[in-house]
Amino acid sequence: MRFYFIGGLGSNENHMTEFAHCFPFPITYLDPYKVNLESPKDIEDWFEAHADTNENTCIIAHSLGGDLARYLASKIPQMTHLVLLDGGYLDMDQILPLEQELEETLAYLKQQVFSSLEEAIASELGDRDNPSPATIKAIQSSYHWNSDLHHYELDLDPQAVLSLLRLRRDLRSFQAPLTDTKTLFIGPNYEEEPVWRAQALETLDPSIKKVLLKDLGHDFYTAVPKLVSKEIINWIGVCS
Known part of the structure; x- marks a missing residue:
């Protein structure tokens, strides 16, 4: 299986360094924030240009990257595993215009x-x-x-960022079916959850394995990379 990582908006490959060091398999970083993605087809073309889709694939994706990864999982049969790091589950229209x-x-x-x-x-x-x-x-x-x-x-192109935020609304990937993709969600467990987040977690697709980590923030994979790596490897071992 090949492993890929898509970070959140504003991240770069160095944010993944410590996690990649803990992860026992080679993992390739993909950056969608330096290109102008304006349509769902653009996302598919971008991924296929940077990834080998001839083998079974697992994407690990954080925040906004999770929205892109979940959409890809619904379109690419070779994507057999998906790990959402606090992403890919929110209806942004319910949060702000x-x-x-x-x-x-x-x-x-x-x-x-x-x-x-x-x-x-x-x-x-x-x-x-x-x-x-x-x-x-x-x-x-x-x-x-x-x-x-x-x-x-x-080091971001403002227009490329705005295009991606618009596209996320159009994709509505939080509704993308994951019938053929084994999926793990890892996120922080806040003491005081915003109502919109609590509701989104409650309605998370029941086929998705959910792990909530206490005393951590949104960028938890950089804070506890060993723990996140362990959770992912244990899950792959169980569901494979």
Whole structure:
């Protein structure tokens, strides 16, 4: 079986480094955030251009990446296993209007500008103590120098990001059937769940194995990569 990883919006391959080190099989990182994907066909073409679909495939996907992966699972027969890391299960129309999401995302992208990488790293880390070298490298790799405006900014094409957010609404992949795909959902278990998230978890397709981890945030796979890897390998062993 071949393994692929699709990260959440704004992530890069370095965010996966520690998880990949813990995972016992080779895993290929796929980045959909640097290309302009405007239609479901674009997503299928993008995946087939970067992945070998001649073998059984497992995609491990985080956040927005989970929406893309779940859609692919409904279209590609060779995708026999799917791992959703807190993604691929939310109806975004129940959370906020599309135009509001687009406006807030664009405003965030415009705000993330810094005079130095050190300033960017400090802003991303906040009060976090003793970040790993992989975490620092991931933040550094998320920014590039804009020589015209003389600042560091997120290395993302705003229009490509907005196109992907629009496409997610059209895909409605949280409803995509997973009849022929074994699926594992891993997510954080918050003490105070937002109503929309609690409802989404309650209505999760019963064929999906659900694992909720306490005392962790949305990016839990970077915080406890060994635990996440163990959960995935144990599940594959049971369902294969």
